[in-house]
Amino acid sequence: xxxxxxxxxxxxxxxxxxxxxxxxxxxxxxxxxxxxxxxxxxxxxxxxxxxxxxxxxxxxxxxxxxxxxxxxxxxxxxxxxxxxxxxxxxxxxxxxxxxxxxxxxxxxxxxxxxxxxxxxxxxxxxxxxxxxxxxxxxxxxxxxxxxxxxxxxxxxxxxxxxxxxxxxxxxxxxxxxxxxxxxxxxxxxxxxxxxxxxxxxxxxxxxxxxxxxxxxxxxxxxxxxxxxxxxxxxxxxxxxxxxxxxxxxxxxxxxxxxxxxxxxxxxxxxxxxxxxxxxxxxxxxxxxxxxxxxxxxxxxxxxxxxxxxxxxxxxxxxxxxxxxxxxxxxxxxxxxxxxxxxxxxxxxxxxxxxxxxxxxxxxxxxxxxxxxxxxxxxxxxxxxxxxxxxxxxxxxxxxxxxxxxxxxxxxxxxxxxxxxxxxxxxxxxxxxxxxxxxxxxxxxxxxxxxxxxxxxxxxxxxxxxxxxxxxxxxxxxxxxxxxxxxxxxxxxxxxxxxxxxxxxxxxxxxxxxxxxxxxxxxxxxx
Numbered sequence: 362x363x364x365x366x367x368x369x370x371x372x373x374x375x376x377x378x379x380x381x382x383x384x385x386x387x388x389x390x391x392x393x394x395x396x397x398x399x400x401x402x403x404x405x406x407x408x409x410x411x412x413x414x415x416x417x418x419x420x421x422x423x424x425x426x427x428x429x430x431x432x433x434x435x436x437x438x439x440x441x442x443x444x445x446x447x448x449x450x451x452x453x454x455x456x457x458x459x460x461x462x463x464x465x466x467x468x469x470x471x472x473x474x475x476x477x478x479x480x481x482x483x484x485x486x487x488x489x490x491x492x493x494x495x496x497x498x499x500x501x502x503x504x505x506x507x508x509x510x511x512x513x514x515x516x517x518x519x520x521x522x523x524x525x526x527x528x529x530x531x532x533x534x535x536x537x538x539x540x541x542x543x544x545x546x547x548x549x550x551x552x553x554x555x556x557x558x559x560x561x562x563x564x565x566x567x568x569x570x571x572x573x574x575x576x577x578x579x580x581x582x583x584x585x586x587x588x589x590x591x592x593x594x595x596x597x598x599x600x601x602x603x604x605x606x607x608x609x610x611x612x613x614x615x616x617x618x619x620x621x622x623x624x625x626x627x628x629x630x631x632x633x634x635x636x637x638x639x640x641x642x643x644x645x646x647x648x649x650x651x652x653x654x655x656x657x658x659x660x661x662x663x664x665x666x667x668x669x670x671x672x673x674x675x676x677x678x679x680x681x682x683x684x685x686x687x688x689x690x691x692x693x694x695x696x697x698x699x700x701x702x703x704x705x706x707x708x709x710x711x712x713x714x715x716x717x718x719x720x721x722x723x724x725x726x727x728x729x730x731x732x733x734x735x736x737x738x739x740x741x742x743x744x745x746x747x748x749x750x751x752x753x754x755x756x757x758x759x760x761x762x763x764x765x766x767x768x769x770x771x772x773x774x775x776x777x778x779x780x781x782x783x784x785x786x787x788x789x790x791x792x793x794x795x796x797x798x799x800x801x802x803x804x805x806x807x808x809x810x811x812x813x814x815x816x817x818x819x820x821x822x823x824x825x826x827x828x829x830x831x832x833x834x835x836x837x838x839x840x841x842x843x844x845x846x847x848x849x850x851x852x853x854x855x856x857x858x859x860x861x862x863x864x865x866x867x868x869x870x871x872x873x874x875x876x877x878x879x880x881x882x883x884x885x886x887x
Contacts, residue, residue, distance in 0.1 A: 398425060398429065398432045398433060398434070399411070399425065399432070399434050411434060411583055412583060415583060415870060416870060418870060419761050419762070419788075419790040419791070419868065419874075422443055422762075422788055422790075422791050423790070423791045423794050425443075426443065426444070426445040426788065426791045426795065427791075427794075427795065427796075430444065430445055430446040430449075430775060430795075430797070431443070431444040431445070431446055431449060431773065431775055431777045432444075433777070439466065439782065439783055439784060440780065440783040440784070441764070441783070441784050441785075441786060442777060442779060442783065442784070442785040442786065443762075443785075443786050443787075443788050443791075444773065444775075444777070444785065444786070444787055444788070445787070445788050445791040445792045445795050445798070446773075446774070446775050447792075447798060447821065447823045447824045448773075448774040448775065448823075449773045449774055449775055449777070449787070450787045450792075450823045450826060450830070451823040451830070451831075452773055452774050453765060453773075453785060453787060454787070454823065454829065454830045454831035454832075454833070455823070455830060455831035455832070457771060458831055458832055458833075459768075460767065460768050460769055460771055461765035461766065461767065461768070461785065462483040462484070462765065462766050462768065463480075463481060463482070463483050463765065463766060464483075464764075464765060464766015464767070464768075464784065465766060466766060466784060467481070467764055467765075467766060467784070468481055468483075470578055470581040470582060471578050471872075473574070473578065473601065473605055474574050474575065474578050474605065474608070474665065475662065475665060475666055475669070476658070476659075476661065476662030476665070477659060477662050478490070478662035478663055478665060478666030478667075479491060479494060479663070479666050480666045480669065480670070481662075481666070490663065491833075491836070493643070493644065493647060494640070494836050495836055497640055497643050498836045498837065498839070498840065503549075503640070504737060504839075504840075504843075505737075506549065506639075507549050507840055507843060507844070508736055508737050508843060508847070510545055510548045510549050511545055511549075511843060511844045511847040511848070512732050512735060512847055513548075514541050514544050514545045514548075514558060514848075515541070515732065515847050515848040515851050515852075516728065516729060516732050516851065517541070517544075517558050518537060518538075518541045518558060518848065518851075518852070519725075519728050519851055519852065519855065519856075520560070520725065521537060521558070521560060521562075522537075522852070522856055522884050523724065523725060523728075523886070524560065525883075525884050526856070526884045526885055526886050529883065530883075531861050531881055531882070531883055532881070532882060532883075532884065533879040533880060533881055534680060534683055534858070534879075534880040534881075534882050535676065535677070535680040535875065535876050535879045535880040536879055537558070537562075538675075538676040538679045538680055538848075539568060539672065539673075539676040540557040540558040540562070540565070540568075541558050541676070541848065542671060542672040542673075542675045542676040542679075542844070543555055543557055543565070543568060543668070543672045543676075544556065544557055544558045545671065545672075545844060546667060546668060546671030546672050547615075548639070549639060549640065549671070550639060550640045550641055550664070550667045550668070550671055551615050551616075551619055551639055551640070551641040551642075551664060551667075552619055552622070552639035552641060552642055553615055553618060553619060566607050566611075567607060567608060567611035569607075570603075570604040570605075570607035570608050570611075571604070571608050571665075571668065572871075572875075573600060573601070573604040574601055574604040574605055574608060575669070575673070575871045575872055575873065576869070576870070576871045577597045577598070577600060577601040577604070578601070578872070579870060579871045579872050580597060580870070582764070584597075608665070609661065612661045612664050612665060613657065613661060615641070615664060616641070616645075616657060616660050616661065616664065617657075619639075619641055619642060619645065620645060623642060623645060640667060641660070641663070641664060641667075644660060644663055645660065648660065669872070669873070670835075670837055671837065671840075673759070673873040673875065674759035674760065674841065674873060675759075675841050675844055675845060676875075677757075677759050677873050677874055677875045677876070678750070678753060678754060678757070678759050678841075678845060679845055679848060679849065680875070680876055680880050681753050681756075681757035681874070681876075682749065682750060682753045682845070682849060683852075683858055683880060683882070684860070684866055684876075684880060685749070685752075685753055685756075685757075685806050686749070686853070686858070687858050687859065687860050687882070688806075688860075689806050692749060692806070692808060693853065693857065695745060696745055696746060696749060696853050697853060697854065697887070699743060699744075699745045699746065700743070700746070700850055700853060700854040701854070703734075703739070703742065703743060704731060704734065704854070707734040707739065708734075724855075724886060727855070728851060728855055731850075731851065731854060731855070732851055735846075735847055735850055735851070737843060740843065740846040740847065740850065743846060743850065744812060744815055744816060744817045745808065745812070745815075746846055746849060746850060746853075747811075747817050747842070747846070748808040748809070748810075748811040748812050748817055749808045749849075750842065750845050750846070750849070751808075751811050751817075751825070751827075752806055752807065752808040752810065752811060753806075754825075754827040755793040755799075755825060755827065756793045756794070756804075756806060757790075757793075757874055758789035758790055758793065758826070758827040758874060759827065759873055759874055760789065760827070760829075760872065760873065760874070761788065761789060761790035761868075761874045762786050762787075762788050762789070762790065763786060763787055763788075763789070763826075763829065764784045764785070764786040765784065765785050765786070765787075766784060767779050767780065767781055767782065767783050767784065767785055768781060769781050773785075787826060789826040789827055790874065792824070792826055798824055822834060854887070855886060855887055856884050856885065856886060856887060857884070857885045857887060858882045858883070858884055858885075859882060859883045859884075859885070860880075860881070860882055861881040861882060861883065864878065864880075864881040864882075865877075865878050866878070866880065
């Protein structure tokens with residue numbers, strides 16, 4: 362055979378293989394012609410469709426779950442099952458809870474950021490943290506301390522809005538709310554003054570790095586090459602590595618600073634418990650017992666889990682709330698009326714005049730006087746405010762998807778088969794939009810759905826899943842409502858908001874449902 366000649370038989374084999382592959386792909390796609398779920402390809406499953414819809418994945422899932430309630434999405438190395446069926450959610454979160462841990466896959470995605478913290482842990486590690494955190498959240502001292510801190514930072518935010526209203530300047534409300542909640546969790550969670558909400562709005566590298574890390578670890582869920590990128594230190598994984606260094610530097614500094622403050626207080630006052638209202642200090646105290654095995658690394662994980670719980674979830678919910686009252690002005694006016702009526706009643710009990718009738722007071726003095734009326738008990742009486750927050754969470758849950766691992770093969774109540782090693786995700790974002798759960802007006806923002814003769818009526822936690830349910834139900838639910846009510850009572854009593862013309866409002870794909878472009882608004886005083 363001459364150089365360059367080819368064996369005709371090899372051409373025949375190659376052509377046969379190529380034709381066979383094409384026929385396989387064609388048959389695979391043809392067999393799905395009546396399928397209502399995502400269309401798949403051989404070997405790579407539905408990865409292409411999911412990647413194409415990644416930036417709007419929550420709404421992509423709404424389309425499927427409206428028809429199917431539960432949908433299976435095969436991926437290259439695993440299978441994701443998504444459900445919006447309350448019966449399935451109860452099965453996963455309560456009935457067969459032990460079969461649905463966070464799981465090894467979820468842990469591997471999130472470990473670099475959340476480590477062994479309460480949101481990422483399973484088994485005994487999770488139970489120990491849960492037990493300690495549960496005890497602390499039940500503490501009246503912590504509740505009273507939190508109320509004081511939340512009031513302080515809500516007033517600081519009001520001062521910034523006051524200046525913005527004078528100058529008629531555009532502001533990014535989401536950024537301001539992130540600063541408020543970061544400073545608040547810094548004080549309540551760790552006993553430190555972070556100072557991002559000061560009037561000059563200083564740059565905060567920790568917050569930027571934390572957000573970048575959050576976005577990248579979320580991308581890992583659908584990026585089959587993330588481990589290769591991490592190994593080669595390229596692309597998104599290289600950015601993640603740099604972000605985590607900044608996050609860790611800040612976090613370890615907080616821990617060491619708090620330990621030093623506790624030691625100084627002990628040396629000066631001889632009381633180890635003096636000034637330990639914050640959550641971190643209580644875990645540091647627990648770590649003083651050698652059997653607890655609470656290393657600095659574990660304290661770091663605890664800190665960052667509380668940051669994502671106390672900063673991101675609350676700030677994003679507040680942002681969506683502001684957007685809702687901007688787009689539903691009748692709700693804003695009804696809420697304002699409730700706050701004014703509350704103020705009149707509270708002032709009557711103090712035998713003084715309502716704030717709006719006191720012409721000699723400055724605007725900021727009126728805000729301070731109103732804020733002084735707000736405590737845990739009085740905030741609980743604001744039923745319409747509570748309903749507005751809950752309705753915001755129904756449509757814009759802070760955690761839009763919550764994936765779980767699958768330990769053993771199982772069958773969901775609707776008959777869906779789940780295989781061990783895969784992942785199953787209940788989808789609060791989709792559930793809030795399902796007519797088969799909430800009725801024909803499910804897509805509408807309607808706080809009144811939560812009220813019966815003016816009294817708030819809760820829904821099943823397996824239907825309204827914004828705070829999860831079962832053994833892992835959110836411990837910080839009451840604290841989150843407390844902070845949101847404190848801030849919103851002040852903001853909605855004294856300000857009106859308008860969206861900057863042309864500003865896009867859309868979510869960003871990360872573990873928390875934040876706004877991709879912030880919330881650009883103008884603010885006016887009432």
